[in-house]
Amino acid sequence: MGKKLSVDKNGDGVIDTYALGIPGSKDVVTACTLLPWFWGHAGAQLSDGQKVVFGEDKNKEAMVDMLEFLRKLVDEKIVSPDMASLKFTDVEANFIGGACAMAILGSWHYASIKENGGEDFIKNVAIAPIPAVPGNDPVTTAGGWTIAMFTKDPAKQDAAWKFMEFFAGHDVQKALTVKAAQMTTLKEIYDEPELKDDAVMQTFKEGLFGGKTRDAVPFYSAMDEQFQNLIQIAVTSKDDLNQAVERAAAEAQKIADSMK
Amino acid sequence: MKIGSKYTYLFFILPAILWVIAFTVYPFFFSMYISLTNMNLTRPGIYKLVGLDNYIELFKDDQFWLSFRHTAVFTISVITFQFLFGFFLALLLNRPMKGTSLVRTAVMLPWVLPPVALGLNWQWILRGGQLGLINAVLLQFFRIKPVDWLGFERALLSVISVTVWIGVPFSFMLELSGLQKIPNSLFEAANVDGASAIQKLFHIIIPMMKSTFMINLIMITISTIGYFDIIYALTDGGPNRATEVLPLLMYHRAFKFGNLGEGASVAMVMLLLSLICTFIYLLMFRRKEAEF
Numbered sequence: 001m002g003k004k005l006s007v008d009k010n011g012d013g014v015i016d017t018y019a020l021g022i023p024g025s026k027d028v029v030t031a032c033t034l035l036p037w038f039w040g041h042a043g044a045q046l047s048d049g050q051k052v053v054f055g056e057d058k059n060k061e062a063m064v065d066m067l068e069f070l071r072k073l074v075d076e077k078i079v080s081p082d083m084a085s086l087k088f089t090d091v092e093a094n095f096i097g098g099a100c101a102m103a104i105l106g107s108w109h110y111a112s113i114k115e116n117g118g119e120d121f122i123k124n125v126a127i128a129p130i131p132a133v134p135g136n137d138p139v140t141t142a143g144g145w146t147i148a149m150f151t152k153d154p155a156k157q158d159a160a161w162k163f164m165e166f167f168a169g170h171d172v173q174k175a176l177t178v179k180a181a182q183m184t185t186l187k188e189i190y191d192e193p194e195l196k197d198d199a200v201m202q203t204f205k206e207g208l209f210g211g212k213t214r215d216a217v218p219f220y221s222a223m224d225e226q227f228q229n230l231i232q233i234a235v236t237s238k239d240d241l242n243q244a245v246e247r248a249a250a251e252a253q254k255i256a257d258s259m260k
Numbered sequence: 261m262k263i264g265s266k267y268t269y270l271f272f273i274l275p276a277i278l279w280v281i282a283f284t285v286y287p288f289f290f291s292m293y294i295s296l297t298n299m300n301l302t303r304p305g306i307y308k309l310v311g312l313d314n315y316i317e318l319f320k321d322d323q324f325w326l327s328f329r330h331t332a333v334f335t336i337s338v339i340t341f342q343f344l345f346g347f348f349l350a351l352l353l354n355r356p357m358k359g360t361s362l363v364r365t366a367v368m369l370p371w372v373l374p375p376v377a378l379g380l381n382w383q384w385i386l387r388g389g390q391l392g393l394i395n396a397v398l399l400q401f402f403r404i405k406p407v408d409w410l411g412f413e414r415a416l417l418s419v420i421s422v423t424v425w426i427g428v429p430f431s432f433m434l435e436l437s438g439l440q441k442i443p444n445s446l447f448e449a450a451n452v453d454g455a456s457a458i459q460k461l462f463h464i465i466i467p468m469m470k471s472t473f474m475i476n477l478i479m480i481t482i483s484t485i486g487y488f489d490i491i492y493a494l495t496d497g498g499p500n501r502a503t504e505v506l507p508l509l510m511y512h513r514a515f516k517f518g519n520l521g522e523g524a525s526v527a528m529v530m531l532l533l534s535l536i537c538t539f540i541y542l543l544m545f546r547r548k549e550a551e552f
Binding site: 012013014016024025026027080081082084085086087090093094097099218221222225228229232233235236237251255258259 | 391403497522
């Protein structure tokens, strides 16, 4: 089906609309977008909490499988060959501009696409969960941010805590979700009148509460960097992916060791 | 201190000296110190001296040598083209004609705009597919298929081109001021002797501009070896490390992975490269430029 959605409209040999748009540039969002394809293999992990494991056993198989699939998408012209230089903002622009029929993007893009594409465009947009690896459950990446305070001054601690309560409170979380599709983790927000009957937001909600977060380890950035590099290796070269994954895992572990 | 005292000058240059110490001398020596430690952002305050271990590991690292090669290609290309284009433009615009001021102002524009803003704009211009500006023009007017300008094969070339475009105004300004220092009487005498434009170029202009060339080359080289912002904005060293030059490697090691010791050692290597290149230029241009 993907091949059918990639279309050369005027027969000049240039594909005008690719079936799928995926961000592949060196960016943390690239990793967030494609981690579900790795996690979608049951049990696949980047780390075990102590060390890097994506270069071992079934984790390595899952990673190679995911990268081979990505390479195949580019080779079969389902995804644009310039994927490695596309940021998520480029994919959004391509989607609105008709350069791709489908796009894998974050929930927050829905609000942006609605604003930039207009009401007529958004009427023809539907949202679906990322398909699962056959035989496995679908999974998505649940991102988000951490607020922390470091001050030892009691007055500032009090003020910071008040801000955190305000930010994590009902009104702000509702505004973020309704206006910017930044999905709150407060479940009751999704029963609010603005969201209860919104099929798009309810789809996002299912994804969020079935989502997986990135590994909470100090060396996550090292694994993230290597994961981004692997994606770029897969779509820009014909390098052996088994060896590439082994090298990437070794490199990430070396950096992890330097942090101890 | 009385005005007129022989030490009065110290009072006036003291702020500049303090500034240089605070923002150049101290950071330099502290960076050198950091490069000899295993300082890591994930272990604030906990580190020890490791001697040359960071350098040894660096020189054994394939990624370092890849970045080194990219830096060499990037630097040599930028030096060559920025210098030549700047000189060519200076020769072209060093004559009184209508609109010269306007053209000179236009030439200077890339230099005065913020590099990161330029990088983001060039991302749009160089974007692959049909939505990039260059590709849209090529397809619409010349029926040329879209080119992946920031893809693996062309990313370094694109980054070099953008860097040259930004740097040419600086070289142009330097070369133009050098040209304008040459006494007119020399050209008049050459005209009387029937010298051609090429003869004037090789026998008057180039000999008289040696010191300008040297300064230009040194400044381009030092700034290019340490060039970061445009490459970061355009590609962040990708795709697949195709544009990962030493400054980006330093940034990734120090701030993405927290390994300040390794990052500082890359910085020291960059400094050494700059010093070697400067020394080479000083040797090349050690003969005094022509005096008349």
